[in-house]
Amino acid sequence: MIRVPGIGRVPPEATRVAMRLAAVLILGIVLTALSSVFLRAANLMNVLRQAALLFFMSSGLTLVVLTAGLDLSIGATVALAACVAGTIVKGSDSVWLGAATALGIGAGVGLLNGMMVSLLRIPSFIATYGMLWVLQGLAYTYMAGTTVYGFPSALRRLGNGYLLGVPIPVIVMTGLLAVGTGFAQRTVWGQQIAMIGANPVAARLSGVPIKRRLILVYVLSGLAAGFAALVYLARLNSAEADIGSSLTLPAIAAVLIGGASLFGGVGTLAGTFIGALILTLVLNGMNLLHVDGNWQPLVTGVIIVAAVWLDLRGQATGR
Amino acid sequence: MTALALPKGMRAPGLLAVIAIMVVGFAAASRDFATPGNVLNIVMQSSTLLLVALPMTFVILTEGLDLSVGAVVSLCSVALAEVALATGSLAMTFAAGMLVGALAGMLNGALIAYLRIPPFVATLGTLGAAQSLALILTGGQSVTGLPSNLLFIYGGSILGVPAPILIIVAAYAIMHVLLYLTPFGSYVFALGGNREALTLAGISWRRMLMAVYVLGGAWVGVAALVLASRLSAGHPTAAIGMEFDAIAAVALGGTSFERGDGWLFGTLLGVAAIGILRNGLNLMAVPSSVQVCCVGILVILAFALEALRARDS
Numbered sequence: 001m002i003r004v005p006g007i008g009r010v011p012p013e014a015t016r017v018a019m020r021l022a023a024v025l026i027l028g029i030v031l032t033a034l035s036s037v038f039l040r041a042a043n044l045m046n047v048l049r050q051a052a053l054l055f056f057m058s059s060g061l062t063l064v065v066l067t068a069g070l071d072l073s074i075g076a077t078v079a080l081a082a083c084v085a086g087t088i089v090k091g092s093d094s095v096w097l098g099a100a101t102a103l104g105i106g107a108g109v110g111l112l113n114g115m116m117v118s119l120l121r122i123p124s125f126i127a128t129y130g131m132l133w134v135l136q137g138l139a140y141t142y143m144a145g146t147t148v149y150g151f152p153s154a155l156r157r158l159g160n161g162y163l164l165g166v167p168i169p170v171i172v173m174t175g176l177l178a179v180g181t182g183f184a185q186r187t188v189w190g191q192q193i194a195m196i197g198a199n200p201v202a203a204r205l206s207g208v209p210i211k212r213r214l215i216l217v218y219v220l221s222g223l224a225a226g227f228a229a230l231v232y233l234a235r236l237n238s239a240e241a242d243i244g245s246s247l248t249l250p251a252i253a254a255v256l257i258g259g260a261s262l263f264g265g266v267g268t269l270a271g272t273f274i275g276a277l278i279l280t281l282v283l284n285g286m287n288l289l290h291v292d293g294n295w296q297p298l299v300t301g302v303i304i305v306a307a308v309w310l311d312l313r314g315q316a317t318g319r
Numbered sequence: 320m321t322a323l324a325l326p327k328g329m330r331a332p333g334l335l336a337v338i339a340i341m342v343v344g345f346a347a348a349s350r351d352f353a354t355p356g357n358v359l360n361i362v363m364q365s366s367t368l369l370l371v372a373l374p375m376t377f378v379i380l381t382e383g384l385d386l387s388v389g390a391v392v393s394l395c396s397v398a399l400a401e402v403a404l405a406t407g408s409l410a411m412t413f414a415a416g417m418l419v420g421a422l423a424g425m426l427n428g429a430l431i432a433y434l435r436i437p438p439f440v441a442t443l444g445t446l447g448a449a450q451s452l453a454l455i456l457t458g459g460q461s462v463t464g465l466p467s468n469l470l471f472i473y474g475g476s477i478l479g480v481p482a483p484i485l486i487i488v489a490a491y492a493i494m495h496v497l498l499y500l501t502p503f504g505s506y507v508f509a510l511g512g513n514r515e516a517l518t519l520a521g522i523s524w525r526r527m528l529m530a531v532y533v534l535g536g537a538w539v540g541v542a543a544l545v546l547a548s549r550l551s552a553g554h555p556t557a558a559i560g561m562e563f564d565a566i567a568a569v570a571l572g573g574t575s576f577e578r579g580d581g582w583l584f585g586t587l588l589g590v591a592a593i594g595i596l597r598n599g600l601n602l603m604a605v606p607s608s609v610q611v612c613c614v615g616i617l618v619i620l621a622f623a624l625e626a627l628r629a630r631d632s
Contacts, residue, residue: 116619253443263437294455309434
């Protein structure tokens with residue numbers, strides 16, 4: 001639990017996490033009862049792999065939301081990074097060059113976002129929205145309607161490979177979760193980031209370098225999106241300019257379902273991971289049960305609202 | 320708040336500068352830009368956006384946000400297209416659009432005012448619901464073959480004035496009167512600035528907030544009518560993303576996301592800026608991918624100018 005002055009009203013983190021784990025368990029039981037395929041190892045691994053891709057995007061976003069900000073540009077960052085890195089990997093056959101490109105684009109976008117938010121004081125929601133369109137336009141211009149596909153197996157392993165029987169993206173996700181949680185909750189910088197969102201005045205008065213921390217947070221969000229782009233390439237083996245538009249909303253959803261507050265100061269990477277897992281489980285279940293894909297936006301919307309409502313209700317009735 | 324101390328005409332100097340630069344630049348770059356016919360074009364093409372940006376101003380004044388607008392416009396457009404095909408009656412079509420919009424607004428209002436869900440989250444939920452319903456209602460297909468009386472809404476004119484212009488003039492007048500000349504308008508400002516004062520005055524802030532979202536939904540229905548008439552079809556994903564254009568227009572116009580501090584005329588300017596930019600780039604035959612870029616840069620630029628001004632003063 002993040003102990004920040006002014007956040008006393010929020011139910012203890014343990015309760016919030018327990019509620020979410022219970023939801024995962026119930027979903028698992030219901031899906032096992034309804035579908036004979038659900039509990040198969042192949043399907044469960046598939047769920048985890050899908051959740052991993054979502055988590056990579058929403059992990060950085062969680063830190064942004066902790067500062068009471070929002071990064072709407074992550075989907076477009078994934079699109080641009082995937083397209084450029086994809087063509088570079090195709091052209092040079094070097095996975096490392098592609099990885100550096102994707103991460104570089106992510107970090108660069110994040111740096112610009114962070115500077116707009118911290119130095120120019122443009123509301124994050126507007127700045128990253130403007131950035132979304134700029135990146136989207138760049139991706140469209142760069143790809144000119146083409147698709148890049150067919151990558152070397154060294155890259156594809158990042159999405160489809162196994163290490164000791166566990167999918168590689170799941171291993172990476174576990175590592176990121178551990179490191180990220182340590183950073184957010186056990187380091188001074190992590191605490192400062194939460195404090196900026198929880199109580200900006202107190203943060204300023206206690207000497208938190210707000211501008212530098214904000215820039216850091218957006219750079220991390222961009223890096224996470226750049227990494228997600230690599231995993232996306234590896235998993236789907238193709239990229240085109242408009243892949244980003246369907247990625248941002250699920251990432252925001254995972255963060256919200258995970259219990260982070262848009263008002264800042266509240267949220268953990270573990271919560272976001274469970275949020276990504278819940279969303280993926282529901283969509284996977286709908287797939288297995290042959291539910292019309294057109295219901296997905298509605299179901300996602302209902303889950304987001306329900307999760308936030310349950311949190312707020314817990315807040316109103318006290319601990 | 321420095322913006323409050325400025326004279327009214329000075330609320331969005333950053334935006335005015337950007338508009339002036341664009342007008343001069345486009346007029347120099349294209350002979351067709353500064354012609355009466357093209358000015359009319361800009362106004363006509365901006366009509367749908369203005370119809371959703373005006374109520375968005377009310378919503379943002381209450382410290383709210385409505386992300387569901389694009390999806391609800393799409394849902395309304397397919398619903399009213401189905402009704403138009405079934406009945407052929409313009410009145411029924413109009414009523415269907417407004418009703419579906421108002422119902423979506425009611426859902427937003429109920430979630431925000433009564434369940435106390437933050438507007439961003441609540442309207443994100445409604446966005447999903449509206450998008451699903453529009454897709455399921457149509458199976459993902461456009462609803463075409465609309466009767467000619469519906470096409471009159473965008474294509475027709477009365478006494479030589481194009482119908483969409485009459486609609487947006489009426490819409491602006493109604494929203495201006497509501498916001499500045501009625502008690503309801505004061506409540507809207509108070510919802511964002513001082514909710515306690517409403518309670519002390521014996522007015523239910525919940526009911527007023529509900530009214531703002533239902534009113535907004537009804538206007539979204541009108542916007543859907545204009546859009547369906549313009550496209551000669553109801554399309555389940557026609558207006559996806561329109562909420563962001565509307566929010567950008569409101570924000571460009573100098574309305575703050577906090578403290579019920581805003582300006583309806585600024586929204587008109589914001590819509591004009593987006594319309595002028597799109598139109599000018601079109602005339603210069605800029606590819607749509609680059610146009611997309613430019614809208615983003617416009618939003619960032621106007622805010623950056625605003626921020627620099629705020630730092631100077």
